[in-house]
Amino acid sequence: MKDDRKPGYYGSVKVGADTDGGYQASGNINYSSSKVDAYANLNYRNREFKGGGITSRLNTTDNSFLDQTNDSERQHNNWFGRFGATWHITKSDDLAFNVTGMTGGGDNSENIHYNSIDSQKNTIYTSDRMTNGDSDMKMYNLELNYVHKFSENSNIDLTVSNNQWRRDGMDIFRQSTVYTDPSQTANPLYQTQENDIKDKTWEVQADYTNKISDMARIEAGYKGTFQRNASPVDTYTGTTAEDIRQDESLYNRFLYNQDVHALYMTYGGKWNKLSYQAGLRGEYWRVDTRSLDFDQEFNGKAPRLLKKIILNFSRVRSFLIPCRKTMSCR
Numbered sequence: 001m002k003d004d005r006k007p008g009y010y011g012s013v014k015v016g017a018d019t020d021g022g023y024q025a026s027g028n029i030n031y032s033s034s035k036v037d038a039y040a041n042l043n044y045r046n047r048e049f050k051g052g053g054i055t056s057r058l059n060t061t062d063n064s065f066l067d068q069t070n071d072s073e074r075q076h077n078n079w080f081g082r083f084g085a086t087w088h089i090t091k092s093d094d095l096a097f098n099v100t101g102m103t104g105g106g107d108n109s110e111n112i113h114y115n116s117i118d119s120q121k122n123t124i125y126t127s128d129r130m131t132n133g134d135s136d137m138k139m140y141n142l143e144l145n146y147v148h149k150f151s152e153n154s155n156i157d158l159t160v161s162n163n164q165w166r167r168d169g170m171d172i173f174r175q176s177t178v179y180t181d182p183s184q185t186a187n188p189l190y191q192t193q194e195n196d197i198k199d200k201t202w203e204v205q206a207d208y209t210n211k212i213s214d215m216a217r218i219e220a221g222y223k224g225t226f227q228r229n230a231s232p233v234d235t236y237t238g239t240t241a242e243d244i245r246q247d248e249s250l251y252n253r254f255l256y257n258q259d260v261h262a263l264y265m266t267y268g269g270k271w272n273k274l275s276y277q278a279g280l281r282g283e284y285w286r287v288d289t290r291s292l293d294f295d296q297e298f299n300g301k302a303p304r305l306l307k308k309i310i311l312n313f314s315r316v317r318s319f320l321i322p323c324r325k326t327m328s329c330r
Contacts, residue, residue, distance in 0.1 A: 007033035021048040038085040046077040063119035070112040078104025078137070096145040107134040125184075127177040135169035153211035165199045187239050191247075194234045202226045216269040222262065229256040248294040257288040285310040 011029035026043035052071035059066070084098035110131045116124040143161040150156070171193045177186040207221040232253035238244035266279035287308045295301040 007031070020050065022046050035088050036085060037088075039083070041080075041082040043080040044077070045080070047075070049074040064124070065117040067115040067117065068112060070110060072108065072110040074106065074108040076104065076106030078102055092149040094145075094147045096143075096147075098143040098145070099140065101140040103138050105134065105136040107132070109133075123180050125177055125179045125186075127175065129173070129175040131171060131173055133169065133171040135167055137165075137167045139163075139165045150210075155209055157205075157207045157209075159203070159205045161203045163199075163201045163203075165197075167195075167197045169195045169197075171195070190238050190240050190244060192236045192244060193250075195231070197231045198229070200228045214270075216267070218265070218267050220263075220265040222264075223260075224262075225258070225260040227256070227258040230254070251294040251297065253292040253297055255288075255290040255292070259286045260284070283310070283312045285312070 009029060009031040011027065013025075013027045015023075015025045017023040022045075024043070024045040026041065028039065028041040030039045031037070050071075050073050052069070055068040057066045057068070058064075080100075080102045082098070082100045084096065086094055086096040088094055108131075112129045112131075114125075114127040114129070116126070118124055141161060141163045143159065146158045148156050173189065173191040173193070175189040177188075179185065202225075204224040205222065207219070209217075209219050211217045230253065233251070235247045235250035236244040237247040237250075261284040262281065263283075264279065264281040266277060268275065268277035270276070285308075287306075289306045290303050292303050293301075296303040
């Protein structure tokens with residue numbers, strides 16, 4: 001923490017495993033000097049889960065039963081990294097840059113067997129439902145921070161950050177049903193569903209602090225958040241993988257946009273043995289959402305837009321706190 005400290009670095013490496021077959025490894029290194037502080041971290045993790053269950057359900061209207069057995073497996077892996085550096089430009093100015101990133105994915109499978117039994121313990125039908133899915137995920141966050149000290153008691157802290165997250169997922173459903181009564185039949189079901197999510201967020205923040213004296217302190221700041229989110233779901237249905245067609249009735253694309261502007265200011269002081277603080281906060285919040293069906297997305301049908309704007313000011317609050325011998329009144 002001294003300006004004349006000598007450069008130095010340290011690091012570590014970790015490895016681990018669990019009884020389910022998962023494992024992980026990570027390494028990090030840190031560097032520190034009077035002009036630059038930096039760090040880097042890299043982590044890999046693989047996780048595996050296995051499960052299952054048995055359920056028996058009684059329908060009291062006709063005393064029939066539905067027995068269900070299921071087993072599932074999930075496997076996920078990801079790379080996670082962080083890097084950052086702070087440049088001590090002068091004794092009064094610091095500039096920092098941080099980046100965080102993640103990439104990975106996984107797959108899952110589940111098999112469910114249904115057995116429907118009447119009140120006489122005769123099988124009505126058996127059914128099997130198999131689900132297989134996989135997904136890919138990517139995320140990164142960039143942050144730039146600048147701090148300027150006007151004096152030992154006064155500074156301004158500015159931060160700009162951008163966060164982006166994306167997930168591309170695909171699920172495949174297959175179900176077949178066999179009735180004991182040959183006069184009853186059910187077509188097999190084959191369905192695929194794509195669910196892609198994209199989220200982008202910008203944040204801008206500024207905080208000012210000034211300790212005017214031991215008797216008074218002022219703080220003020222601004223924070224802006226700007227988020228854009230889109231999550232389309234596209235479904236194809238048929239009896240086999242060869243004859244599936246886009247199911248327009250199940251198509252949906254949800255859009256969510258949010259802008260938030262917030263300002264605050266507080267003032268605190270002390271009068272004799274009493275301390276007080278007063279503050280004001282204002283917030284402007286705007287949300288635009290759209291849920292688009294197939295015709296609205298591709299055939300020019302006018303979408304329904306939901307817009308909500310809120311302007312809110314928190315009331316000024318002030319309070320007096322008597323100082324006691326056991327309290328620190330600064």
